[in-house]
Amino acid sequence: MTIAGGADDTFRGKFSFRNSDAAIIRFPFPFHEDRYMYAVNLEPHTHAGPTDAFVRDFDVDEHYVAECRERALVLEQDPSRCRVLAHMMDAEWDTLELLMESLARDYPALFALDKDGARWRWRNRPLGIDATFTFGDPSTLPQPPFEYITRQVQGDFTLQDQRDDNIYIDGGMVTTQADWSLDFDLGMAFHEWHGPVPVAHDLGVFDRALKYLLRLQYGRPVRRLNWTMTVNPRLDTSPENYPIWGPDRATVTAGNVGERLHLRVELQTLFRLPRSNGILFGIRCYLISLNEILRVPKWRRRLHRVLRDLHPELVTYKGLSRYLPTAVAFLAAHDDGALTGPGIQPDQAAPDPL
Amino acid sequence: MTRAEDIPLRVVAVETLNDTLLRFTLARADGGELPTGAAGAHIMLAVQDGHRTHRNAYSLTGHPDDRRCYRIIVRRVAESRGGSAYLHAHVRVGDVLHAGWPVNLFPLASLARRHLLVARGIGLTPMLSFAAVLSARGAPFELHQMCRAADEAAFHALLAPYVDAGIAQVHVDPAPAFDLPALLARQPLGTHLYMCGPRRMMDDVTACARALGWPRHSPHQESFGDHSGGAPFVVRTARTGLTLPVAADQTILEALEDAGLSPACLCRGGVCGECRTTVLEGVPDHRDDVLDASERIGNRDMMICVSRARTPELLIDL
Ligand code: FES
Numbered sequence: 001m002t003i004a005g006g007a008d009d010t011f012r013g014k015f016s017f018r019n020s021d022a023a024i025i026r027f028p029f030p031f032h033e034d035r036y037m038y039a040v041n042l043e044p045h046t047h048a049g050p051t052d053a054f055v056r057d058f059d060v061d062e063h064y065v066a067e068c069r070e071r072a073l074v075l076e077q078d079p080s081r082c083r084v085l086a087h088m089m090d091a092e093w094d095t096l097e098l099l100m101e102s103l104a105r106d107y108p109a110l111f112a113l114d115k116d117g118a119r120w121r122w123r124n125r126p127l128g129i130d131a132t133f134t135f136g137d138p139s140t141l142p143q144p145p146f147e148y149i150t151r152q153v154q155g156d157f158t159l160q161d162q163r164d165d166n167i168y169i170d171g172g173m174v175t176t177q178a179d180w181s182l183d184f185d186l187g188m189a190f191h192e193w194h195g196p197v198p199v200a201h202d203l204g205v206f207d208r209a210l211k212y213l214l215r216l217q218y219g220r221p222v223r224r225l226n227w228t229m230t231v232n233p234r235l236d237t238s239p240e241n242y243p244i245w246g247p248d249r250a251t252v253t254a255g256n257v258g259e260r261l262h263l264r265v266e267l268q269t270l271f272r273l274p275r276s277n278g279i280l281f282g283i284r285c286y287l288i289s290l291n292e293i294l295r296v297p298k299w300r301r302r303l304h305r306v307l308r309d310l311h312p313e314l315v316t317y318k319g320l321s322r323y324l325p326t327a328v329a330f331l332a333a334h335d336d337g338a339l340t341g342p343g344i345q346p347d348q349a350a351p352d353p354l
Numbered sequence: 355m356t357r358a359e360d361i362p363l364r365v366v367a368v369e370t371l372n373d374t375l376l377r378f379t380l381a382r383a384d385g386g387e388l389p390t391g392a393a394g395a396h397i398m399l400a401v402q403d404g405h406r407t408h409r410n411a412y413s414l415t416g417h418p419d420d421r422r423c424y425r426i427i428v429r430r431v432a433e434s435r436g437g438s439a440y441l442h443a444h445v446r447v448g449d450v451l452h453a454g455w456p457v458n459l460f461p462l463a464s465l466a467r468r469h470l471l472v473a474r475g476i477g478l479t480p481m482l483s484f485a486a487v488l489s490a491r492g493a494p495f496e497l498h499q500m501c502r503a504a505d506e507a508a509f510h511a512l513l514a515p516y517v518d519a520g521i522a523q524v525h526v527d528p529a530p531a532f533d534l535p536a537l538l539a540r541q542p543l544g545t546h547l548y549m550c551g552p553r554r555m556m557d558d559v560t561a562c563a564r565a566l567g568w569p570r571h572s573p574h575q576e577s578f579g580d581h582s583g584g585a586p587f588v589v590r591t592a593r594t595g596l597t598l599p600v601a602a603d604q605t606i607l608e609a610l611e612d613a614g615l616s617p618a619c620l621c622r623g624g625v626c627g628e629c630r631t632t633v634l635e636g637v638p639d640h641r642d643d644v645l646d647a648s649e650r651i652g653n654r655d656m657m658i659c660v661s662r663a664r665t666p667e668l669l670i671d672l
Contacts, residue, residue, distance in 0.1 A: 162461075
C-alpha cells in the first residue's frame with residue numbers, strides 16, 4: 001500500500017475524499033456472512049488477515065496525511081478532544097513506545113526510530129517530522145507523549161486503566177468518532193459505557209468481553225470490527241457536532257445514495273501496555289461509498305442482504321432509519337441473487353472496472 | 355515487537371548471591387531489544403531437561419526501561435527437581451533458554467499515593483522492580499523484607515541503596531522489632547500494600563490488613579496466573595478418528611491444530627463460543643466464560659480453546 005494519492009482528501013466542506021482501486025480492494029469489509037448480529041467477535045490481531053488492512057499493528061494508508069491534517073483541524077477548534085488523566089503518564093509513554101516501534105518496523109520507508117539509551121530520534125517522513133527527545137521526560141516533547149504520537153496516526157485511541165477488576169477509560173484522542181453514545185463499545189469502562197447498546201446485553205456479550213479484556217496479554221493484541229453508515233465521507237460525526245452532520249441524513253435520495261452514503265467500518269484493536277498495565281484501544285475508521293462497494297460483487301450482494309434483513313432495533317440504534325429503504329432499494333438493483341462465498345475477503349484481486 | 359512468539363534468551367551472566375541464590379542476566383539471543391518488562395511482571399522460562407520441558411515463572415527484577423536484558427533470581431530448594439534445580443546445576447553463561455513475553459499480574463496501582471511493599475524470602479524479587487521504578491519516579495514507598503539469617507547478607511546487598519536511604523528494612527527471623535499491625539496502622543490514606551512470599555505470610559498480612567479495615571483490593575499480591583494448564587490427558591476425535599495426547603502446557607485446540615485439524619475458533623480465550631464442541635465421553639474441566647452453570651453440569655459441550663479434562667480421556671465430536 002502506498003500512501004501517495006490521498007493527500008488532498010478532505011472530510012468536510014466539499015468532501016473530496018475518495019478511495020483508489022487499491023484502497024477499495026483492501027477495505028476491511030465487516031460481514032463474513034449474509035446476515036449480521038452482535039457477537040463477541042474478538043480475535044487475535046496477528047500479522048495476517050483477510051485484506052491488507054489487517055496485517056500491521058497500525059494501518060497506514062493513502063488517506064494518512066489528510067487524516068492527520070483533519071485531526072489537527074478538529075483539535076484546533078476543540079482541544080478537549082484529547083484528554084488524559086494525570087495518573088496515566090506511564091500509559092502515555094507506553095503508547096508512544098508501541099506506536100513508534102510498530103510504525104518504524106512496519107513502514108521503514110515512512111518512519112524511523114533510533115535510540116541511544118533514553119535519547120530517541122523519531123522521523124516521520126510523510127509529515128516532515130525529525131525530532132529528538134528523551135524517553136520518559138515530557139518536557140522534551142512539544143505535547144504530552146500520548147497527544148504527540150496520536151496526532152501522527154490515523155484513527156482514534158482511548159487509554160484504559162485496569163483496577164479493581166474493572167476497566168476505566170482514563171484518556172483518549174477522539175476526533176473521528178462515529179456518534180459515541182452509539183457505537184463506542186468494546187474496551188471501554190464497561191457496563192456504563194455500553195448501556196445504550198440494545199440486544200447485546202441480553203446476549204451477555206459485555207460480561208464476557210470484560211473478562212476477556214481483563215486477561216488481555218502484553219504482546220497478544222486482539223481486534224474486532226464494528227460498523228455503521230455515514231452520509232458523506234465525514235470523519236467527525238461527534239455528538240457535539242450533531243447540528244452540522246445530523247441534517248445530512250435527510251439529503252439522501254435515490255439519485256445520490258451511491259455517492260453520498262458510506263459504509264463506515266471501525267477496525268478496533270486492543271493492546272495491553274507494559275509499564276502501566278493499561279490497555280490501548282485503537283479505533284481506526286474506514287469509509288467506502290456504496291458506489292465503490294458496487295465494484296466488488298461479493299460485497300455488494302452481501303451488503304444488500306445484511307441491510308435488508310437487519311434487526312429493527314439495530315436499525316434504530318445505528319441511526320439508519322431515514323435512508324435505509326433508499327439504500328436497500330439501490331443495492332437490490334445490483335444483487336443478482338448469486339451465492340456469496342464465506343469470509344470477508346473480496347475474492348478478486350482488483351475491483352471491477354468502473 | 356508486538357507478537358507473542360517465544361523469545362530466545364542467551365545467558366550473559368550468572369552471579370552467586372549465596373548458597374541457594376543465583377542471579378541470571380538474560381539478553382536476546384538474536385540481538386535487539388527485549389519486550390518491556392514492567393515492574394511486577396514475570397516471564398515463563400522454558401528449560402529443556404532431556405525430554406522434559408520445565409516451565410517456571412520468574413519475576414523480572416530490573417527497570418522496565420532497560421530493554422537490553424532481564425534479570426531473574428533463582429532459588430535452589432533442596433528437595434526440588436524442577437526448572438530451578440536444573441538452572442542451578444546445568445545452565446551456564448552462553449546457554450540459550452526460551453521464554454514467552456512478560457506477563458504482569460502484579461502491577462503497580464496507578465492511583466496509589468504511596469506504596470508499602472512487604473515480602474518474605476524470595477518474594478523479594480518483584481519488589482526489586484517496584485523499588486527501581488518507584489525510586490526513579492520519586493514516588494513515596496517503603497519496603498520491608500523478612501528473611502532467615504542465611505539470606506540476610508544477600509538481601510542486604512540487593513537492597514543496599516534503599517536501606518541506606520532509609521526506605522527499606524531487612525527483618526531477620528525472629529524479628530520481634532517488626533510490628534506489622536503498627537506498620538499498617540500508621541499508613542496514610544491512599545497507601546497501597548503489596549506483598550509477596552509464602553502462602554502463610556500472605557494470609558497473615560491479609561488478615562492484618564482486613565482487621566484494620568483496608569479496602570478489598572489491597573493488599574495486592576503476586577500471582578503467576580493460571581498458565582500451568584493442568585494435568586496431561588488424551589483427547590479422541592469421534593469423526594476424524596484421532597487419539598492425541600494433550601500436554602500439561604497445551605490446549606485441546608493446540609493439540610488438534612498440531613495434528614493438522616483446524617477447528618472453528620476465534621478468541622482462543624474462552625469467551626466467544628466459536629470453538630464449542632460436543633463431548634461424547636469423559637468429563638470436561640470447564641474453564642471458559644461462555645457456558646452457564648447448568649450447561650457446565652449438563653456436560654454436553656465444552657470450549658476446547660481453554661477447557662481441559664477431569665477424566666484421563668475425552669471423546670469429542672470432531
Ligand atoms: S475460541 Fe472463543 S471460546 Fe474458544
